[in-house]
Amino acid sequence: MSVDLEKLAQEEYKYGFVTDVEQEIAPKGLNEDIIRMISSKKNEPEWLLEWRLGAYERWKKMKEPRWAFLRYPEIDFNDISYYAAPKSNPRPKSLDEIDPEIKETYDKLGIPLEEQKMLAGVAVDAVFDSVSVFTTFKEKLAEEGVIFCSISEAVEEYPDFVRKYLGSVVPRGDNFYAALNSAVFTDGSFVYIPKGVRCPMELSTYFRINAENTGQFERTLIIAEEGSYVSYLEGCTAPQRDQNQLHAAVVELIAHNDATIKYSTIQNWYPGDKQGKGGIYNFVTKRGRCVGRSSRISWTQVETGSAITWKYPSCVLEGDNSVGEFYSVALTNRCQQADTGTKMVHVGKNTSSTIISKGISAGEGQNVYRGLVEIGKNAEKARNYTQCDSMLIGDRCGAHTFPYIEVRNSTAHMEHEASTSKIGEDQMFYCRQRGLSAEDAVSLIVNGFCKEVFKELPFEFAVEAEKLLSVSLEGSVG
Amino acid sequence: MLEVKNLHVQVDDKEILKGMNITVAPGEVHSIMGPNGSGKSTLAQVLAGKEAYEVTEGEVTFQGKDLLDLEPEERACEGIFLAFQYPVEIPGVANTYLLREALNAKREYRDEKPLKHVEFGKLAREKMKALGIDEDLLKRSVNTGFSGGEKKRNEIFQMQILEPTLAVLDETDSGLDIDALKIVANGVNSMRDSGRSFIVITHYQRLLNYIVPDFVHVMVDGKIVRSGGKELAHELEEKGYAGF
Ligand SMILES: Nc1ncnc2c1ncn2[C@@H]1O[C@H](COP(=O)(O)OP(=O)(O)O)[C@@H](O)[C@H]1O
Numbered sequence: 001m002s003v004d005l006e007k008l009a010q011e012e013y014k015y016g017f018v019t020d021v022e023q024e025i026a027p028k029g030l031n032e033d034i035i036r037m038i039s040s041k042k043n044e045p046e047w048l049l050e051w052r053l054g055a056y057e058r059w060k061k062m063k064e065p066r067w068a069f070l071r072y073p074e075i076d077f078n079d080i081s082y083y084a085a086p087k088s089n090p091r092p093k094s095l096d097e098i099d100p101e102i103k104e105t106y107d108k109l110g111i112p113l114e115e116q117k118m119l120a121g122v123a124v125d126a127v128f129d130s131v132s133v134f135t136t137f138k139e140k141l142a143e144e145g146v147i148f149c150s151i152s153e154a155v156e157e158y159p160d161f162v163r164k165y166l167g168s169v170v171p172r173g174d175n176f177y178a179a180l181n182s183a184v185f186t187d188g189s190f191v192y193i194p195k196g197v198r199c200p201m202e203l204s205t206y207f208r209i210n211a212e213n214t215g216q217f218e219r220t221l222i223i224a225e226e227g228s229y230v231s232y233l234e235g236c237t238a239p240q241r242d243q244n245q246l247h248a249a250v251v252e253l254i255a256h257n258d259a260t261i262k263y264s265t266i267q268n269w270y271p272g273d274k275q276g277k278g279g280i281y282n283f284v285t286k287r288g289r290c291v292g293r294s295s296r297i298s299w300t301q302v303e304t305g306s307a308i309t310w311k312y313p314s315c316v317l318e319g320d321n322s323v324g325e326f327y328s329v330a331l332t333n334r335c336q337q338a339d340t341g342t343k344m345v346h347v348g349k350n351t352s353s354t355i356i357s358k359g360i361s362a363g364e365g366q367n368v369y370r371g372l373v374e375i376g377k378n379a380e381k382a383r384n385y386t387q388c389d390s391m392l393i394g395d396r397c398g399a400h401t402f403p404y405i406e407v408r409n410s411t412a413h414m415e416h417e418a419s420t421s422k423i424g425e426d427q428m429f430y431c432r433q434r435g436l437s438a439e440d441a442v443s444l445i446v447n448g449f450c451k452e453v454f455k456e457l458p459f460e461f462a463v464e465a466e467k468l469l470s471v472s473l474e475g476s477v478g
Numbered sequence: 479m480l481e482v483k484n485l486h487v488q489v490d491d492k493e494i495l496k497g498m499n500i501t502v503a504p505g506e507v508h509s510i511m512g513p514n515g516s517g518k519s520t521l522a523q524v525l526a527g528k529e530a531y532e533v534t535e536g537e538v539t540f541q542g543k544d545l546l547d548l549e550p551e552e553r554a555c556e557g558i559f560l561a562f563q564y565p566v567e568i569p570g571v572a573n574t575y576l577l578r579e580a581l582n583a584k585r586e587y588r589d590e591k592p593l594k595h596v597e598f599g600k601l602a603r604e605k606m607k608a609l610g611i612d613e614d615l616l617k618r619s620v621n622t623g624f625s626g627g628e629k630k631r632n633e634i635f636q637m638q639i640l641e642p643t644l645a646v647l648d649e650t651d652s653g654l655d656i657d658a659l660k661i662v663a664n665g666v667n668s669m670r671d672s673g674r675s676f677i678v679i680t681h682y683q684r685l686l687n688y689i690v691p692d693f694v695h696v697m698v699d700g701k702i703v704r705s706g707g708k709e710l711a712h713e714l715e716e717k718g719y720a721g722f
Pocket residue numbers: 489490494512513514515516517518519520521530
C-alpha cells in the first residue's frame with residue numbers, strides 16, 4: 001500500500017475537440033501584405049493600418065525575450081498563420097445567423113450563447129480564432145451606456161475611443177510580443193463604462209483557438225470613466241494538437257478617478273500531453289493604468305493551462321491613492337512551465353499594491369513567480385504587500401521566486417512574505433484517515449492553499465476555478 | 479473486532495514495534511500506557527495505515543478483514559478513526575468542509591445518500607453544543623491557529639460525527655486542563671456502546687478516572703509487557719514505568 005505522489009495517470013483534456021467549420025485561413029508567414037490583408041478584412045481606417053505597420057517595423061528589429069525561466073524550441077514566426085475566421089456570417093445580428101457548429105462548440109464548452117441559458121448576469125463576447133462571433137446582452141448593457149463589443153466593431157463604431165486609448169497603456173513597441181500583437185491583432189473585446197455607472201452584469205470574453213497552425217492575437221481594451229465599476233472575466237480553451245500553438249494577447253485597462261476594474265482570467269489553454277508534446281505557448285502582455293486618483297485595478301488569474309505561460313499583469317499607479325492588486329494561482333502539471341507574476345509601478349502619492357501569488361507544481365511542472373515592485377521618487381507613503389507561496393506535489397517539479405524591488409522614496413512601506421511547502425504527507429494522511437481518497441485530499445488541500453485568490457473571483461467563477469483545479473490535478477497522485 | 483498478532487514495524491530500518499499483540503472485542507475500552515518513545519503512536523498510525531511505517535511481520539485483522547491490505551481511506555470507511563496526537567493544520571480548508579466531505583465519503587462507501595448542507599449543519603451544531611465547541615470553530619480552517627485544547631476537542635467532535643466502530647485516541651488528554659478533559663471524556667463516554675470499541679492511548683492515569691477502561695496494557699520498547707484491569711493504571715501511577 002503506498003501513495004505514490006509521483007505517479008501520473010493523466011486525465012484527458014476535456015476541451016480538446018476540434019470544430020469542423022469552413023475557415024478562411026491566411027497563408028503562413030508574416031509580412032506587410034499579411035498585415036494589409038488583416039487590416040482590409042476588417043475595413044480598418046488608414047491610421048490603424050499605419051499603426052500596425054509601425055509596430056511591425058519595430059518588431060522586426062526586436063529580439064525574442066529569453067530571460068524567463070522557460071525552455072522551448074525556437075519559434076518560427078513564418079510557420080504560423082496570422083488570420084483564421086469562420087467563413088459564415090462575419091457579424092451576426094442574432095443567434096440564428098451564427099454557424100450552428102460554432103454555437104454547438106460554445107455549448108460544449110459550457111458557454112451557451114442564448115441569453116436565457118446564460119449564467120444570470122453574465123454577458124459574453126465569444127472569440128473564435130481570429131474573430132468575435134457573438135456578443136450577448138448588448139442591448140441591455142447599452143441601456144446603461146455600457147459599450148461591450150468586439151474590438152473590430154469598436155474600431156468601426158467608436159473610432160475616437162480606440163484611437164485615443166489603443167497603445168496608451170501598452171505602447172506598440174513595448175516588448176517583442178506586444179509589438180507582434182500590435183502588428184497582427186485580429187480581434188478581442190472592447191469595454192467602455194461611462195461616468196458613474198456600475199456595470200449591471202459581469203462581462204466576459206471567451207477565447208477559443210480552433211484552427212490548426214494559427215496563432216491567436218487578441219487585443220482587449222477596457223476604459224472605466226470616473227466613478228464607474230466593472231468586473232470582467234476571460235476564459236480560454238483550445239483543441240488538443242501535437243503542434244504547439246502561439247497565443248500572444250495584449251490587454252490594456254484604463255481607470256479614471258474613483259473607477260474600479262476587476263479583471264479575472266481563467267486560463268485553460270491546452271497544456272500539452274504528458275510527454276510535453278503540443279500545447280499553447282502563451283505570451284501575454286497585460287497592463288492597467290490607474291490614471292485617476294483613488295482608482296483601482298485588480299487582476300485575478302487562475303492559470304492552469306498552456307505548455308508555456310509568460311505573463312505579468314501589471315498596474316501603473318499614477319493617480320494619488322490608487323490601488324493595484326494581483327491575485328494569482330498558477331498550476332503546472334506534467335511538463336508545463338509558467339513564468340508569471342506582476343509589476344506594480346507606484347507613481348502617485350499614497351498608492352498601495354497587494355500581490356498574492358500561489359504557485360503549485362506537480363509532475364515535472366516548473367513554476368516561477370517573477371515580480372517587480374517599483375516605488376517612484378514622488379510616490380510618498382506608497383505601500384506594498386507581497387506574499388508568494390509555492391506548493392510542490394512530488395519531487396520532480398520545481399518552484400522559483402524572483403521578487404525585484406526598486407524603491408526611490410524613503411517613505412515607502414514594503415512587506416514581503418514567501419513560503420515553499422511540499423504538499424504535506426501529514427495533511428494527506430489526515431484527510432485520508434477521515435475517509436477522503438488521495439485525489440480528493442490533494443484537491444482539497446490545494447484548493448485550501450488557493451483560497452485567498454479564489455475569494456477574489458466572482459462567485460460562479462470561483463466554483464468553476466475550484467473544479468478546474470481539481471481536474472488539472474487529476475493524476476498528480478496515484 | 480480487532481486482532482493484532484505479533485506485529486513488527488520499522489521506520490528507516492529501525493524496528494519500533496517488536497511483536498505487538500492485542501485483541502479488542504466489540505464494546506470494549508482498552509487503554510495503552512507506556513513511557514515516551516515506547517511505540518504507542520506508531521501502533522496508532524499503523525492501524526490507520528500510515529505508509530511511512532513498514533510492517534515486517536505479523537498480521538492485523540479488523541472485523542474479519544486483513545486491515546494491512548486496505549488504503550487509509552478504506553480503513554476509515556470501514557470504521558476506524560484515529561484522534562491524532564498532533565492534529566495537522568490545513569490552511570484555507572474550512573473545518574466543516576473537510577468533515578462533511580469525510581462523512582459523505584463514508585456514506586458513499588456504504589451506498590448511502592450524501593447529507594445535504596442543512597442536514598449536516600444541524601447534526602454538527604448538535605454535537606458541538608455538547609462538546610462546548612464554539613460555532614466559529616466550524617468555519618475556521620482545519621486546526622489552523624487552534625489552541626492545543628481546541629485541536630483535541632475538534633478531534634473528538636470529528637469522531638462524534640463520523641461514528642467509528644473502532645476509535646483510537648492518541649494522547650487526546652495531553653495538554654488539556656481538567657474542564658476540557660471532562661468534556662473530552664464525556665464525548666467518549668456518550669458514544670460507548672456494545673458495538674463500538676476504543677483504544678485509549680495515554681501517558682497519564684488521570685484520563686482513566688473519567689474514561690474507565692475494561693483493560694489496561696503497559697507498553698515498553700515496542701511490546702506489551704503487562705496487561706490487566708483498570709487497577710493496573712493505579713499501580714502504574716504509584717510505581718511509574720521503571721519497574722517494567
Ligand atoms: N517517522 C518516524 N521516523 C523515525 N523514527 C520514528 C518515527 N516515528 C516514530 N519514531 C521513533 O519510534 C519510537 C516510538 O515513537 P512513538 O510511536 O511516537 O512513541 P510514543 O507514542 O509511545 O511516544 C521513537 O523512538 C521515535 O523516535
